[in-house]
Amino acid sequence: MTYKQLQYIVTVAEEGNITNAAKKLFIAQPSLTSAIRELENEYNITIFARSNKGIKLTPEGEEFLGYARQVLDQTQLIEERYKGTNTGKLKFFVSAQHYSFAVEAFVELLKRSGADKYEFHMRETQTFNIIDDVAHLRSEIGILYLNKFNQEVILKTLKDNNLSFNPLFRAEPHVFIGKNSPLAKKRYLTLEDLKPYPRLSYEQGSHNSFYFSEEILSTVDCDKELVVLDRATLFNMLIGLNGYTICSGVINEELNGPNIIAKKLKVDDYMEIGYILPNSIHPSHLTSEYIDILKKLTKE
Amino acid sequence: MTYKQLQYIVTVAEEGNITNAAKKLFIAQPSLTSAIRELENEYNITIFARSNKGIKLTPEGEEFLGYARQVLDQTQLIEERYKGTNTGKLKFFVSAQHYSFAVEAFVELLKRSGADKYEFHMRETQTFNIIDDVAHLRSEIGILYLNKFNQEVILKTLKDNNLSFNPLFRAEPHVFIGKNSPLAKKRYLTLEDLKPYPRLSYEQGSHNSFYFSEEILSTVDCDKELVVLDRATLFNMLIGLNGYTICSGVINEELNGPNIIAKKLKVDDYMEIGYILPNSIHPSHLTSEYIDILKKLTKE
DNA sequence: ACTTGCCATAGATTTTATCTATGGTCAAGC
């Protein structure tokens, strides 16, 4: 079995026709025929039922194709990861919850790299996708938090996916509010204080378990709920609607603007923010440097 | 990039030496040298640092090897799954919780297949491993239950792993007890009845979240707890120690023996027992037949 | 200095992949 053979059968299955698939693959039709035949002989299976009207997947072939696609997905990751270096293009991918320090570190990494050709992705996304991205090597590192409520579920999910959690820092729960909010005068806030105001939180897609919420205390009842996907939108609503959001309180004025302020929240909980890595893969140079920057930024 | 190249570098990394690796791979040393060189050139990376004392993985190489191992794991699955059919060996793998009906169906499948060369695996294992086995295609099907307590977590885990849950039947919670147990006289049992007796449950390995427990109500307090891995051991203890275990009540006298009886448990809960399959793969003929047998057996 | 254990290079050789040309089959259209 070769990588090429797998690509070939996937293409043929898509086209439903060897002749066209051969054109698409820029090879001659007999080459494709024999490549498929060889694979079928190797495993003694019939992937395609041939007729003069084209080909059709056999049930056996359908099953085989499932395996083939899995292998190709993995293989394509290598191609994507390393083809770039051919052209000198530097690549780096992070998936993170919406933390300004993660963005800040990302920007500094990019500056430090000094590369003139690069492809960097900052994926501020839903908690589950972070785990999934890192597990499937679409991102080399992920950033998320644990607390006593979600810890068990998240750690289990990480373990299932052969990922490790490495703590960066422990944050006291804070509340982000607009600087003109009536709450802005208080030194600290309680859940009681927040009750009359709209609560903002990040949408978690179809993985809507509250274990995967980006905010702690998401199970506490609340009358006014606003759910968004975008950090800027969230900040707009904080200001415009006197809303609030519960978070780690790691705030950077340059990034968040002067209109957002953080207040301590009096509550018996914590957020353990850290990064996740795949156990199976030695972190790349860029990843290590990103971790260093994260540590530097979060020490402050 | 070819799979051969990946195998080569993994072997070389293991041996730490091109000459020996070449022997192990039954190729000449220069062939191996050039295969590695070619891979390195393709992606413009240096996987091994050469010296006259042998080779050493570079950090870059360590990272690459992580990707390579992931791909090879996947390809080996194909080899394992299909090499067998070459020799006419029939293969089938199930992972399941400890249900006698799953074993019964397995035995019937084997009989029906009529194969004289086969390799069948019945993996009665921990809940997490079932999910993991099916997700990584080590088993083609898994069997487990949902209830209102674990449902959210299990379904999420399944979704994360691109698996589907297909219900077989809904079981009333039952209690398995020895036929000589003092509880055997009652028509049905309550949690109160069970209190004085030892509760038996299956060990769930390091994934000790109670969401993954094989028994419902595992969070209910209990003074006497016995944890085992083996079904026969569990049954021995039911009889010898007047213990009990909460389960689906699907009992087969032939398999469990005449010394174990099931009693209805009065409690507001249910067990939805079903099978899980990978979404990406069309079930094999044997898998479909196994599902048919499961359905037949559980209809009764 | 000589041997030993490595890896690298060169050129020959075998194996594999792919090509062109052609044949066979079925069904639609005249």
Place this chain on the structure above:
DNA sequence: GCTTGACCATAGATAAAATCTATGGCAAGT
């Protein structure tokens, strides 16, 4: 019922690759 067109299969030639043998160079140990 013959022709045509859209397929896939086969054969033999050719180009590309993988692998081989033989040999060279380099550093460490004796």
